[in-house]
Amino acid sequence: MLSEKTETTKLLDPATWAGRIFSGGEWASGSSEYDVMEPATGQAIGRLGAASGADVRKAAKSAAKAQRSWAAMPYEERAGIMRKAGDLWRQHADEVRGWIVRESGSIPPKADIEINFAASACYEAAALPSMAYGQVLRTPQAQLSMTRRLPVGVVGVISPFNFPLILSIRAVAPALALGNSVVLKPDPRTAVCGGVTLARVFQEAGLPAGVFSVLPGGADTGAALVEDPAISMISFTGSTRGGRLVAEMAGRSLKRTHLELGGNSALVILDDVDLEKAASIAAFGAFNHQGQICMATDRVLIAERVADEFVERLAAHASHLPVGNPATGQVALGPVIDAGQRDRIHRIVTTTVDKGARLVTGGTFEELFYKPTVLANVASTAPAFVEEIFGPVAPVTTFRTLDEAADLANSTEYGLSLGILTTDVMRGLALADRIDSGIVHINDQTVMDEVVNPFGGVKSSGPGARIGGAESNIDAFTNLQWVTIRGDLPQYPF
Numbered sequence: 403m404l405s406e407k408t409e410t411t412k413l414l415d416p417a418t419w420a421g422r423i424f425s426g427g428e429w430a431s432g433s434s435e436y437d438v439m440e441p442a443t444g445q446a447i448g449r450l451g452a453a454s455g456a457d458v459r460k461a462a463k464s465a466a467k468a469q470r471s472w473a474a475m476p477y478e479e480r481a482g483i484m485r486k487a488g489d490l491w492r493q494h495a496d497e498v499r500g501w502i503v504r505e506s507g508s509i510p511p512k513a514d515i516e517i518n519f520a521a522s523a524c525y526e527a528a529a530l531p532s533m534a535y536g537q538v539l540r541t542p543q544a545q546l547s548m549t550r551r552l553p554v555g556v557v558g559v560i561s562p563f564n565f566p567l568i569l570s571i572r573a574v575a576p577a578l579a580l581g582n583s584v585v586l587k588p589d590p591r592t593a594v595c596g597g598v599t600l601a602r603v604f605q606e607a608g609l610p611a612g613v614f615s616v617l618p619g620g621a622d623t624g625a626a627l628v629e630d631p632a633i634s635m636i637s638f639t640g641s642t643r644g645g646r647l648v649a650e651m652a653g654r655s656l657k658r659t660h661l662e663l664g665g666n667s668a669l670v671i672l673d674d675v676d677l678e679k680a681a682s683i684a685a686f687g688a689f690n691h692q693g694q695i696c697m698a699t700d701r702v703l704i705a706e707r708v709a710d711e712f713v714e715r716l717a718a719h720a721s722h723l724p725v726g727n728p729a730t731g732q733v734a735l736g737p738v739i740d741a742g743q744r745d746r747i748h749r750i751v752t753t754t755v756d757k758g759a760r761l762v763t764g765g766t767f768e769e770l771f772y773k774p775t776v777l778a779n780v781a782s783t784a785p786a787f788v789e790e791i792f793g794p795v796a797p798v799t800t801f802r803t804l805d806e807a808a809d810l811a812n813s814t815e816y817g818l819s820l821g822i823l824t825t826d827v828m829r830g831l832a833l834a835d836r837i838d839s840g841i842v843h844i845n846d847q848t849v850m851d852e853v854v855n856p857f858g859g860v861k862s863s864g865p866g867a868r869i870g871g872a873e874s875n876i877d878a879f880t881n882l883q884w885v886t887i888r889g890d891l892p893q894y895p896f
């Protein structure tokens with residue numbers, strides 16, 4: 403439900419934020435300014451400030467200063483601010499949707515998923531401040547022994563462009579609710595929906611100044627967050643390459659990192675399913691948001707016996723999906739984020755065809771609009787099989803036995819999501835047991851996220867990171883402390 407409109411004031415009036423960064427509770431000048439681009443038209447639709455290393459140091463300092471009094475604030479007050487933030491997402495859904503559609507090239511239903519998630523993330527976070535935050539432990543000593551979960555301090559959040567609102571708010575909301583302050587660096591290409599919207603919502607919700615800052619900027623700004631001594635941990639969502647660099651940098655100061663990284667997820671289709679439904683499921687997993695989803699169906703593995711019919715049906719779905727500007731027409735796919743991303747997708751498609759795959763449909767583009775593409779007979783050594791594509795491409799590879807299916811699914815450095823389609827659910831689960839993946843969906847495609855599920859991957863998709871749900875969020879954004887208390891001073895034999 404996105405239509406609760408009880409406020410008429412604008413949340414995102416550019417007069418408030420144009421050309422600025424949000425630091426220490428104020429909309430201030432950054433070190434430079436840049437244009438916010440609309441990928442569908444190539445037009446500038448706004449202006450933002452960009453943050454330098456000096457801006458990061460300033461924001462981190464004020465975040466550290468504000469954090470202790472924020473953490474000490476009564477839990478009802480912190481919860482109230484999170485609830486108000488949840489309400490604001492709903493009240494200003496139309497404005498936020500408009501920015502998500504134009505700035506990130508999303509179709510409106512995808513924008514609504516982001517806004518609903520943002521509201522739910524704030525409501526779920528509102529429950530965290532009042533939760534029990536430790537345990538009383540058994541001890542043979544004359545003492546009270548217990549654990550406490552304490553805020554980490556200042557959390558640096560670095561987020562990507564594809565689901566800019568969800569991937570920022572899913573870390574920002576629980577980190578704040580648990581008593582941390584946060585410095586957010588959104589991707590500069592989507593810093594309005596992944597940054598400005600959050601700054602304005604929490605400003606309007608009454609978050610004290612300095613507790614939250616938003617610093618748009620590129621990799622250098624992100625690196626400055628990782629290196630700043632006032633920032634206690636980094637929550638990074640992005641590519642495996644970026645995550646490796648962040649982890650290396652953080653390792654030098656032993657800074658804590660939480661890494662949610664790339665994927666190359668397989669949808670495994672056994673030979674006993676309805677192939678028309680399977681084709682629709684695979685099309686959604688591969689082409690939704692132009693394939694720019696970490697858990698997109700990047701590889702379709704299908705039983706050889708039914709592969710030809712399946713490929714034909716999948717191609718029919720692909721070629722019927724309208725592609726165009728989601729702000730002006732009803733389309734299924736919008737543009738990809740920029741020319742660099744488009745060229746990368748096209749390179750993967752053409753080199754995979756060069757290596758013997760059959761281009762069944764798609765493989766062409768106009769400006770940033772890439773046609774939904776189906777590749778058949780894709781070898782396990784081809785770029786479309788090996789690399790994360792992050793584009794609207796469904797590479798299809800066949801298998802003869804379940805052993806072969808498991809081997810193919812596992813032959814990737816990633817381990818984020820996995821879908822298995824079969825009428826024999828227990829056979830599907832037994833197959834899943836043999837494939838390394840942080841997430842498994844039996845009888846569904848690979849793209850799914852709810853605010854309460856522990857999201858995260860294994861292998862190069864994320865070394866043990868989990869986000870979402872109270873348990874994972876408390877693990878992610880608090881430090882565990884062991885405390886003992888005695889009534890008087892003990893006597894030692896020394």
Ligand code: NAD
Binds near residue numbers: 623
């Ligand atoms: P990216 O790693 O290039 O950028 C992500 C963010 O990190 C951006 O804000 C960027 O400015 C910043 N960054 C990049 N290099 C950095 C560095 N060296 N130091 C500090 N910050 C740095 O990712 P991208 O290609 O723009 O985004 C797509 C990738 O993100 C895909 O690989 C996708 O699978 C992944 N992703 C993962 C998840 C997840 O939850 N696992 C969700 C969405 C996207």
